[in-house]
Amino acid sequence: MTRSARTALWAAAASAAAVVTLHPLVVSSGWLVGALGMVCAVAGAGLLVRGLFHRPGLAVAVQAVVVLLVVVLLFSGGTALFGIVPTPGTVDRIVQLATDGVQVIQRYSVPAVDLRGLRLLLVAGAGLVAFAVDLFAVTLRRPALAGVPLLAVMAVPLALAPGGSGAFAFVLAGVPYLVLLAGDRRSPARRARSASGSRSGGRSVAGVTASATAAIALVAAVAVPAAVPGLDERPLTIDTGPGDTIAVINPILNLKASLGARSDATIVTYTTDEPDPAPLRIVTADVFDGETWAPSTGADIPRRQRVQDGLSPAPGLSDAVRNASVVRTTEISVRGLDQTYLPLPYPALRVDITGDWLYETDSLNVVGDGETTRGRSYTVTHLEVQPTEEELRAAPAAPGDIQERYTKLPQMPAVVGDTARQVTAGARDDYERAALLQRYFRSSGGFTYSTTAPNDGGTDAVATFLSEKSGFCVQFASAMAVMARSLNIPARVAIGFLPGQETQSGQDGTPDRWRISAQDAHAWPELFFEGVGWVRFEPTPATRTGQSPGYSVPAQAVAPPTPGQTGSLAPQQPSAAPSATSSTSTTSATDAATAAAPTGWDRFLALPWGWILGALLLVVALLTPWASTAWLARRRWAGVADAPSSAEAAWAELDDRVHDLGVSWPASTTPRQRATSLSEFTGSGSAAADQLTRLRSAVESARFGSGSRPAGGVLVDQRTDRQVGRLVRADVDVVVEAVAAERPRWVRWRARLFPLAGVRRLLDWWDRD
Incomplete structure (x- = not known):
């Protein structure tokens, strides 16, 4: 090649x-x-x-x-x-x-x-x-x-x-x-090699040093960040000055990422004549892939759909419910929210705002056409929809397109659907099912609100949440929406803000004033009921959200399911004594919890792979020089078949080992010239000098014929191959020890721990045309 x-x-x-x-x-x-x-x-x-x-x-x-x-x-x-x-x-x-x-x-x-x-x-x-x-x-x-x-x-x-x-x-x-x-x-290594006329000399000074530095830098770039505590996965907040914080709320919900933020700086203020404001909605997400919720996208929004001209009627909202709703007005001022989606009460009728803002007919999401929310002030005319329990119970089946689009689910762990059916067993209609799901997450299921991310962020995130029973609003909203879809109830997730903190109570007919910080970022499920439209439910516990919407709590409490029950609105009656059927129900719940528990594979995926990978890379980087040099030596001596090849192998090994000690020469030098250079370290008359002379004579004999004789007058090629192999390898050790004795201690340790002969051979192979 x-x-x-x-x-x-x-x-x-x-x-x-x-x-x-x-x-x-x-x-x-x-x-x-x-x-x-x-x-x-x-x-x-x-x-x-x-x-x-x-x-x-x-x-x-x-x-x-x-x-x-x-x-x-x-x-x-x-x-x-x-x-x-x-x-x-x-x-x-x-x-x-x-x-x-x-x-x-x-x-x-x-x-x-x-x-x-x-x-x-x-x-x-x-x-x-x-x-x-x-x-x-x-x-x-x-x-x-x-x-x-x-x-x-x-x-x-x-x-x-x-x-x-x-x-x-x-x-x-x-x-x-x-x-x-x-x-x-x-590269500088090539220029150094060319200037010195040595293929290996240039490598030793620049190429190998650069390669080692690059390898160490790569390992450090992986290992150091793994050892440094990182930021949590919360929305971006940037302090730009006193009282000025920019927040960006991600409209795509990852089940491992919290919407909560550290900053309590005000990012939105509003006044409203609604006595009990609902959350401000930024966007709805209806596409779920098992790990994230995302807004669906399609064709461009027609420019005629300007919010200043009025929004289309809310999907699914009947005239009767619409006429019974109260028209409200909310004035919103955005100080530090930088989004392309406009935060609004739902459902909005009209928005008085400057700039090009368009709405989507199926969701009423409002999107800026080259506009952002930062610094905007606008007035929203909207409906306060308060459906009755009877309207929700009497809702007919959703239209086919709504049913098909908003009940889609990827392949989910069986425990998700099983838990949904278990929680809603005995419910007579979709309203009771929704109410039971909400109550399961808020009170009866033993869930707690926490800002700590779960261990699993993959396709089993919902199942893991059902097992651990602790999480943040994204997980509560997602779990209820997924479980509703598993029961064929159209559902989606909304992202926006809780009402925030009331800063001034209206008097003499003046509107109330409220403030919202990035800490108020929130997510909740919306379920579809024909005639009422998209209805907000609140599964996140009251410690985070306060009271749930009044319409979402049946006037007569729905009894929790018991085996054999066909559905009843009667309040739950305490049982006199435990029965076999209740024991069976408890066992089923235990089995479901066990199935939801993380598997061995889940635990494997949850390991700190950043640390593990960094440690492995460090080990590989440390062992590669030694392992490659050992492999090179083994391969070199495995190819020895006779006395000449033994001499060549010994001379190559001597070259590599003294090179690691910082002694090198141009490729064009002869064995005699190299031996002369090394004699500066071995001296004359010493054992090392004799061994060096023997090695030089052996390689000259191998290359130029048998006329060259080693010290003692014994021809190298007159010995047996095994004798020659043992002799020349011992000679190499003696000469290298003599050279090492004359080198600094740190050089000796570097050559011992990080021999680079194998790395140099690999780089030389790369140079070959």
Whole structure:
């Protein structure tokens, strides 16, 4: 394999590894297949063209075409001829997808939804990165410049994703780039080697030192952050001055990330004529992948849907309930919230605000068209909907599109659905089921509110939460929404703020004044009841949220389920004595809790892998010099077949070992010249001097014939192979000990603990054309 081909492969590995670091930015990993496929296609095209035609310029052109063809193949949607020949329809489709992808980036913070538009940007971006890295490293032979696109990619998750891209992804991306740098012909090590005329001499001074420094830096970059306490995964708050805090509430809920924040600085104030304000809603999330809730995205919002012209009626809200609702007015002033979504009471009728603000008809989320909330003041006209228990009980089945969209669930642990059915056993309608779920989380289930993240943030997060019975609002809201969906009740999760703190009670008809801080960030489930629409429930315990909505608590308490019960609203009656059936119920609950407990695999995944990986890397870095040198020596002596090969093996080992002690020479020097250099350390007339002369005579005999005789007049090739092997290896030890005695102590310890002969041979192999 030529050096150019090796460089191209390492460039592709570096590009692919850099692309993998982006995985925390997206809720799923399906896009990685296309992105890595794109990297392979670009690298393969370059290798093929350079191998067949030996024309770098042609390879660059072909790689650019390959990027375009892969994009067309994956995203043309049937508009391209034969799947790869673009048409005007292909261009329109790709432009629309790119626009959708940009919209996702602008609207959502990480992790974003893996929609087709965002996937297009990721795959095309992977192709451009692979193209740029290959261009710099292979065509232009400037591997150092290849770090620019690699760094640009790796910086994105470091800046946006909580916890960055992870230690493993960082190492995976760093190692190929270091290998590229090691093969740079214009590096200081190469120039030192050329100036000295020594292949190994340049290595010893610059190349090996640079390689060791890079390896130590890579290990430190992984190990040190793992040892330093990190920030928790809460929303970003930035103090910009006295009384001025900027908060960003992530509209995509990760079940391991709390919405709570440290800062109690005021970020929103409002006045309202609503006596008991409901939470201000920022956005609703209805797409659940098992680990995160995210808002769904689709086509662009028509510009005619301006909030200043009035919002469309709330989905599912009947005229009767609407006419019975009270129209309220709330004036909101945003001081330190920087979002593209506008916090509003639900359902809003009209928003008086400057700028371009558009609403989504299915959710009434309000999105800024190039606008943000910071510094905005606006007035909201909205409804105070207080449905009755009878209206909720009498709600007919949801429309088919609502039912299908808002009851979708990924593959979930069986304990989630089993627990939902167990908690709601005996309920006669969806309202009773919702009320029982809410009561289960707030009181009867033994749950407690905590700001400590759970151990599991993966697809078993809900099951783990049901087992540990402790978590924050995101988990309470998510668990109730998931369990409601498992019972075929349409559900979604809302993100916003609790009402906050009342700072001034209205008098003489003036509105009440309230303040909200970042600590009031909150999430709650919304369940759909036809005729009433989306109804807020509050499963998070009262220690965090206060009283639950009045309509969510039945006037007559729903009895908890008992085996054989068909459903009753009668208050729970204490049993006189335990029975066999109650024992069976208790056993079932125990079994469900046991099933929800983390498995051995869950515990394995919960291990501190940052620490473990850092320790393993440190061990590998420390052992690699010794192991590679030992392997080289074993391989060298295993190839000895006769006296000449024994002499060559001994002379090569002597070269390596004194090199580690800081004694080297140009590759063009003869054995006699090298022996003369080493005689400065061995002196004359000593045992070491005699052994050095014997070694020099042996290698000269092997290279130039049997005319050269060692000391004592015995021909080396007249001895048996085994005798020669033992003799020359002992000679090497004597000479090396004599040289080491003349070197500083720290040099002796470095040569003993970190022999670099194996590393030098590996780097020499890389240099070979």
